[in-house]
Amino acid sequence: MFLLLRLCTVAIVVPVLVVVYFVFIGGLPAISWEFLTQGPRNGMLEGGIMPAIVGTVYLVAGTMVIAVPLGVLAAVYLSEYARRGPLVRLIRLAITNLAGVPSVVYGLFGLGLFVLLLNFGQSLLAGCCTLALLVLPMVITASEEALRTVPDGIRHTSLALGATRWQTVRRVVLPNALPGIITGVILSVGRCAGETAPILFTCAAFYMPHLPGGIHDQVMALPYHVYALATQVPGAPPRLKWGTALVLLAFVMAVNGVAIAWRARLRRRRR
Amino acid sequence: MRYTLRRATEFVIESIVRLSGVLAIIFVVAIFGFLVREAAPILRHVTLGEVLSGTRWLPTSTPPQFGMLPLILGSALVTLAAALIGVPLGVGCAIYIGELASPWLREVLKSTVEFLAAIPSVVLGLLGLLVLAPFLRELLDLPVGLTALTGAGMLAFMALPTIVSVSEDALNAVPDSFRRNSLALGATRWQTISRVVVPAARSGIVAATMLGIGRVVGETMTVLMVTGNAAVMPTKLSSLLRPVRTITATIAAEMGETPQYSDHYHALFLLGALLFATTFLVNLLGDLAVHRGQVR
Numbered sequence: 001m002f003l004l005l006r007l008c009t010v011a012i013v014v015p016v017l018v019v020v021y022f023v024f025i026g027g028l029p030a031i032s033w034e035f036l037t038q039g040p041r042n043g044m045l046e047g048g049i050m051p052a053i054v055g056t057v058y059l060v061a062g063t064m065v066i067a068v069p070l071g072v073l074a075a076v077y078l079s080e081y082a083r084r085g086p087l088v089r090l091i092r093l094a095i096t097n098l099a100g101v102p103s104v105v106y107g108l109f110g111l112g113l114f115v116l117l118l119n120f121g122q123s124l125l126a127g128c129c130t131l132a133l134l135v136l137p138m139v140i141t142a143s144e145e146a147l148r149t150v151p152d153g154i155r156h157t158s159l160a161l162g163a164t165r166w167q168t169v170r171r172v173v174l175p176n177a178l179p180g181i182i183t184g185v186i187l188s189v190g191r192c193a194g195e196t197a198p199i200l201f202t203c204a205a206f207y208m209p210h211l212p213g214g215i216h217d218q219v220m221a222l223p224y225h226v227y228a229l230a231t232q233v234p235g236a237p238p239r240l241k242w243g244t245a246l247v248l249l250a251f252v253m254a255v256n257g258v259a260i261a262w263r264a265r266l267r268r269r270r271r
Numbered sequence: 272m273r274y275t276l277r278r279a280t281e282f283v284i285e286s287i288v289r290l291s292g293v294l295a296i297i298f299v300v301a302i303f304g305f306l307v308r309e310a311a312p313i314l315r316h317v318t319l320g321e322v323l324s325g326t327r328w329l330p331t332s333t334p335p336q337f338g339m340l341p342l343i344l345g346s347a348l349v350t351l352a353a354a355l356i357g358v359p360l361g362v363g364c365a366i367y368i369g370e371l372a373s374p375w376l377r378e379v380l381k382s383t384v385e386f387l388a389a390i391p392s393v394v395l396g397l398l399g400l401l402v403l404a405p406f407l408r409e410l411l412d413l414p415v416g417l418t419a420l421t422g423a424g425m426l427a428f429m430a431l432p433t434i435v436s437v438s439e440d441a442l443n444a445v446p447d448s449f450r451r452n453s454l455a456l457g458a459t460r461w462q463t464i465s466r467v468v469v470p471a472a473r474s475g476i477v478a479a480t481m482l483g484i485g486r487v488v489g490e491t492m493t494v495l496m497v498t499g500n501a502a503v504m505p506t507k508l509s510s511l512l513r514p515v516r517t518i519t520a521t522i523a524a525e526m527g528e529t530p531q532y533s534d535h536y537h538a539l540f541l542l543g544a545l546l547f548a549t550t551f552l553v554n555l556l557g558d559l560a561v562h563r564g565q566v567r
Contacts, residue, residue: 001461005371008363009380012431016387022402023394070291077292081285087293093558094295100482100554101302101547102489104519108526108543109302112309116531133298140295164277166284194391197491197519201526223393223492230397231496238401245394256389 023246030243040207044233049244054211055219056193056251059203062128062215063135063192068185070132071139072174075181078140079147080169099137103197106134110202125215127203134198135188142184146177179266186259190252196223206232222248303547310541313337313534322541328502328516330525330535337538339545341504345515346488348505349422349498353487357427358480361434365479368435369442370464381439388432396496399425404497411512417499419515425493430483437482437561441475442468474560481557485550491519500524518542 034048041047082088110130120126150173158168174181196204205218206228212219226248229241313322317337325338368380403424404416445468453463469476499514502521522539529535 001465002371005363005367008360009367009372011360012364012387012428012435013380013383015428016383018402019390019395019398022398026401070294073288073291074294077288081288082292091292091295093555094299096558097299097551097554098295100485100489100550101299102491102519102550104489104491104522105302105306105543105547105550108309108522108540109305111526112305112540133302136298137295164281166281190389194389194393196391196393197523200523223391226393226397227492227496230400241397241401245397248391249394252389252391253386256386 023242023249026238026242027244027246030239031246035243036247039209044207044229044240045236049222049225049240049247051208051211052220052222052225052244053247053251055205056222056248058124058212058219059127059131059199059221060189060193062124063131064185064189066128066132067135067139067188071136072143072181074136074140075143075147076169076174079144080165080173095137095140098133099141103134103195104200106130106198107200107202109133110198115202121216122201122203122205122218123216124203124212124219127199127219127221128215130198130202131192131195134195135192138188138191139184142187143177143181146180146184147173149180150176179262183259183263183266186255186262190255190259193255194223194248194252196227199224222251303544303551306540306544306547310537310544312532313537313541316534322538326504328521330529330538335534337534339518339538339542341502342516342518342521342542343545344505345419345498345502346517346519348510348515349419349426349494349517350484350487352419352423352511353426353430354480354484356423357430357434357483357487360427361431361479361483362438362476364431365435365438365442366464366469369439370468381436384432384435387428388436392429392490392492393496395425395429396493399493399497413512415499415514417497417514418512419498419505420511422494422498422515422517423511425497426487426490429490429493430487433486434479434483437479438472438476441472441479444475445471474563478557478560481553481560485553485557488553489519489546489550491523495520495523518546522546 036048036053037050038048039051040049078088078091082091107130110126110133114120114126114129115122120129154172154176155168158172159165163171199221203219203221204224205220206224208218208220222244226241226244229236229244317325322337322339323343324340325336326340327336327338328341329336364380364384368377372380399421400417404418404421406416407413407418407421407424408416449467449471450463453467454460458466494517498517498520500516500520501514502516503513505511505513505515522542525535526539529539
């Protein structure tokens with residue numbers, strides 16, 4: 001019986017290695033300075049992916065500008081202001097369910113609300129708003145956990161010195177929770193960089209000859225570029241597909257690696 | 272004077288914080304409300320019953336037909352197959368990590384599972400398209416490799432991190448005294464696991480299954496890339512080896528090309544609302560199972 005359990009584990013670990021193997025073997029030959037710094041040429045059959053890399057960076061940055069303040073404030077409410085009760089239970093239920101909404105539904109919502117109703121058009125702005133909704137539950141959950149690790153004694157001391165509630169939160173609690181909040185934010189950067197479905201109809205451009213000039217421009221993005229190369233460009237060399245996938249995977253893994261290393265350092269320092 | 276000013280600031284800030292707090296509720300309601308609003312116009316032409324039981328999805332022919340049954344069954348088939356593959360594997364792996372592995376191996380395995388969770392779905396889709404599909408086609412001698420089974424395999428793989436980590440949490444929550452008592456009564460290690468630990472963690476494992484299914488139903492890019500996307504009725508078991516088309520893939524593939532506010536546009540929103548309702552229900556059940564586990 002134990003052998004069976006071991007086999008289950010092997011059946012999970014081996015495919016993970018297979019994924020890494022194929023992406024690296026397929027992608028490494030494509031990686032070059034030109035690949036990373038030039039745009040696609042010749043109907044996407046040659047050239048590089050620089051606009052997609054820049055687009056993904058813009059998207060992630062814009063998303064975080066929207067999601068982080070909202071998410072942190074929501075977490076402050078849950079951990080510092082709210083009293084236990086049906087409202088908090090309802091909020092938590094909403095957060096869980098928001099985290100479970102399929103990404104393509106976020107895409108639909110973003111298209112209907114931001115692109116059409118609010119008339120943002122297919123743009124960086126609409127894409128960032130949509131992605132911000134998607135990562136919001138992650139930011140809230142991580143920030144709340146970080147706020148809860150701040151010892152109550154510090155809060156009481158600050159309040160006893162005559163500080164108001166908000167002064168306590170801003171000058172005492174938040175600075176103490178900041179490293180934990182940053183870990184959560186970095187992890188959501190990784191999530192947001194790899195999402196395709198929400199940007200499919202809100203901002204992703206198949207091909208753009210120039211970089212986006214403002215928040216009302218469409219952008220190219222790495223995950224959409226992988227999808228486009230794989231299914232929309234007949235005859236695209238596999239080298240390019242794997243190469244783009246490798247850059248995306250490396251980006252996401254680097255971001256996650258930073259978050260994990262940062263978290264480990266935090267834990268050590270706390271002890 | 273300064274005192275009143277400070278109180279005013281405090282009041283304003285507290286209101287802002289409070290508003291951000293309930294934002295999650297507002298968003299969930301807004302998303303569902305919006306999906307329904309955008310879906311409603313399609314029901315002026317056809318009834319909900321017709322749409323749900325219709326067997327032909329031909330949104331661009333004249334007259335268009337919006338029978339969603341093949342898509343619903345497509346999603347159901349892929350999800351069911353993925354659950355059949357993923358749940359036993361995931362729970363088995365969780366038991367191994369939680370009960371048998373040495374501490375360092377446990378850390379390695381947990382990181383591997385976390386790594387898997389972080390891989391973007393479009394990368395896995397590419398892998399399914401270029402590696403798994405040709406492999407299955409050769410292996411099973413099929414005309415095309417892009418089938419329901421290919422999709423189910425990839426989806427099972429993607430649901431594993433959720434299933435493993437939630438099940439493992441549930442196993443961890445079982446008090447050690449249970450294990451020691453069972454062993455002291457002369458039960459073997461396997462008997463302890465199968466008769467004591469796993470039953471005690473049952474509601475957590477149910478939750479893991481539900482949350483894993485929630486992930487599978489909503490997964491889009493991988494399915495779009497590897498299931499072949501033919502909107503045919505999957506009626507027989509052999510449909511597993513044929514292309515199918517799921518709800519998510521239909522939305523993702525067609526929304527970009529449909530005119531705004533056309534019947535087709537509204538029909539796709541109806542699919543979205545259906546999808547939202549399904550995942551909401553599945554996640555709610557999963558969440559309830561988690562909480563029931565905590566109370567006990």
